Structure formats: C-alpha cells, structure tokens
Amino acid sequence: MFDDADFPAYTMGRAxxxxxxxxxxxxxxxxxxxxxxxxxxxxxxxxxxxQLQLAARARELLDEGMPMAAACRIVTLxxxxxxxxxxxxxxxxxxxxxxxxAG
Numbered sequence: 001m002f003d004d005a006d007f008p009a010y011t012m013g014r015a016x017x018x019x020x021x022x023x024x025x026x027x028x029x030x031x032x033x034x035x036x037x038x039x040x041x042x043x044x045x046x047x048x049x050x051q052l053q054l055a056a057r058a059r060e061l062l063d064e065g066m067p068m069a070a071a072c073r074i075v076t077l078x079x080x081x082x083x084x085x086x087x088x089x090x091x092x093x094x095x096x097x098x099x100x101x102a103g
Contacts, residue, residue, distance in 0.1 A: 005053075008038035008046035015047040019056045029055055034072040054079060 016023045026047070029035050035054055037045040047055075054075050061071035 004048075005050040006048045008048050008051075010047045010049075010052065012037070012045045012047070015052055015055075019052050019059065021055065021059055025059070026055060028068070029058060029072070032068055032072045034058055034075060 010018065012023050012026055016026055026035070026037075026045070030037065030045075035047070035051040037047050037051065040046055057075045057078065058068075058071045061074055062068065066074070
C-alpha cells in the first residue's frame with residue numbers, strides 16, 4: 001500500500017511540511033480542483049505522493065508568476081500527458097528506457 005503513489009498516506013500538516021507550503025495552500029489547490037484529498041474516518045484530509053507531486057509543481061509555477069487557474073490547468077495537462085505516455089508504454093510492451101530513447 002505504501003508503494004502505491006495514490007495511497008493517501010500523509011496528513012495535511014505533514015504534506016505541507018514535505019513540500020514546503022502551508023496547509024492553506026493545499027486547501028486552495030483543493031478549492032481550485034487540482035487535488036482532492038481523501039478523508040480519514042475523523043474527517044481529516046489525507047494526501048498521496050502523487051497529489052504532493054502535483055502540488056509541488058503548482059507551487060513552482062505560482063512562484064514563476066503564473067496565476068492559480070493557469071498553474072492548475074498546466075499541472076493537470078502535464079499529468080494527463082504523463083499518464084498517456086505510461087499507457088503507451090504498457091500497450092507497446094516497451095520498457096521505459098526504450099521509450100526515452102525513442103521519444
């Protein structure tokens with residue numbers, strides 16, 4: 001389960017600490033629709049490694065002066081493109097290093 005990048009393993013405080021942002025920033029990404037954390041039985045937000053990667057990338061774009069809506073859209077599109085590349089690899093049976101050489 002902890003090998004799964006989508007497993008909601010991190011509390012809001014720990015997630016914010018890991019990527020160097022505030023809890024308010026993580027909540028704002030939820031409001032913007034970029035990430036939707038799972039909720040624990042007690043209602044606490046739980047974030048996955050994948051969500052933290054998306055949040056960190058959004059922070060980079062915001063630090064470069066990008067508006068929130070644009071940063072979230074870019075991160076979403078980058079994530080969709082990466083997912084499409086993974087699916088192509090699976091369908092072709094190629095190893096990731098073979099794809100990198102061809103791409």
